Amino acid sequence: MKRATSIFFPNLPSKIPNSLPRHVAIIMDGNGRWATQRGLPRIAGHYQGAEVVKDILRCCKDWGIKVLTVYAFSTENWGRPTVEVNFLMRLFERLLRDQLEEMQQQGVCLSLLGELDALPLSLQREMQRAINLTCQNQEVYFNVAINYSGRQEIVRACRQVAKRVEQGELKADAIDEIIIQQSLYTLDLPAPDLLIRTSGEMRLSNFLLWQLAYTEIYFTNTLWADFNREEFRKAIEDYQMRDRRFGKL
Numbered sequence: 001m002k003r004a005t006s007i008f009f010p011n012l013p014s015k016i017p018n019s020l021p022r023h024v025a026i027i028m029d030g031n032g033r034w035a036t037q038r039g040l041p042r043i044a045g046h047y048q049g050a051e052v053v054k055d056i057l058r059c060c061k062d063w064g065i066k067v068l069t070v071y072a073f074s075t076e077n078w079g080r081p082t083v084e085v086n087f088l089m090r091l092f093e094r095l096l097r098d099q100l101e102e103m104q105q106q107g108v109c110l111s112l113l114g115e116l117d118a119l120p121l122s123l124q125r126e127m128q129r130a131i132n133l134t135c136q137n138q139e140v141y142f143n144v145a146i147n148y149s150g151r152q153e154i155v156r157a158c159r160q161v162a163k164r165v166e167q168g169e170l171k172a173d174a175i176d177e178i179i180i181q182q183s184l185y186t187l188d189l190p191a192p193d194l195l196i197r198t199s200g201e202m203r204l205s206n207f208l209l210w211q212l213a214y215t216e217i218y219f220t221n222t223l224w225a226d227f228n229r230e231e232f233r234k235a236i237e238d239y240q241m242r243d244r245r246f247g248k249l
């Protein structure tokens with residue numbers, strides 16, 4: 001069987017062979033159910049989910065996975081109860097503040113994908129600070145999608161490209177996939193090799209619609225708040241058994 005692209009990463013624990021995904025994207029689903037099952041408010045699930053994010057990010061550093069992109073808040077999530085939305089916004093802000101030092105130590109370069117202007121100002125300030133301080137780091141590229149919609153991202157890219165055509169900087173016939181790709185939030189990062197969605201749901205939910213064109217997808221029933229290194233290892237091992245043909249034979 002043909003294996004996924006082989007890249008050498010020196011820091012791997014011996015059980016994980018060489019063909020690692022360069023970029024893993026995650027739809028972190030099931031926090032609310034995790035909390036409800038324990039008789040806790042839904043926000044307790046998000047709190048626990050944040051602990052899992054920290055561990056999976058460390059794991060990427062340890063194993064040599066270069067890019068991690070997580071779906072933290074979709075444009076549709078504004079429709080949740082105000083108390084939950086407010087909690088999430090405060091949680092994001094606190095995490096950015098509290099994790100900054102560790103991100104620096106671990107060489108994490110943070111990027112945020114989404115319409116950030118609509119977020120609370122104090123959160124926007126914390127985001128900008130974290131982006132500025134981590135932008136030179138190169139160990140792990142950590143993308144957090146907040147107030148993100150895959151369709152909106154494509155519309156935004158089209159507008160940017162259309163403006164360049166209007167200004168005479170670009171000919172319509174010269175528009176190709178690379179130009180569109182470089183107008184997306186993910187710019188020149190490689191597309192995800194592996195998408196993980198937890199909690200048994202099997203859909204894309206408007207996440208990275210362009211970037212996921214040839215991504216391998218792994219669904220697990222495990223709720224995000226219960227996800228851990230062992231579950232992550234299983235997902236990677238499953239990916240490593242895939243035969244990636246990109247539409248060819």
Ligand code: FPP
Pocket residue numbers: 028029030031032033034046047049050053070071072073074077091092095144199
């Ligand atoms: C989906 O579970 C989860 C979210 C909408 C929020 C995810 C946020 C975190 C894990 C917090 C920290 C993250 C970062 C990156 C700073 P759900 O609430 O839809 O679960 P349910 O389907 O069981 O209701």
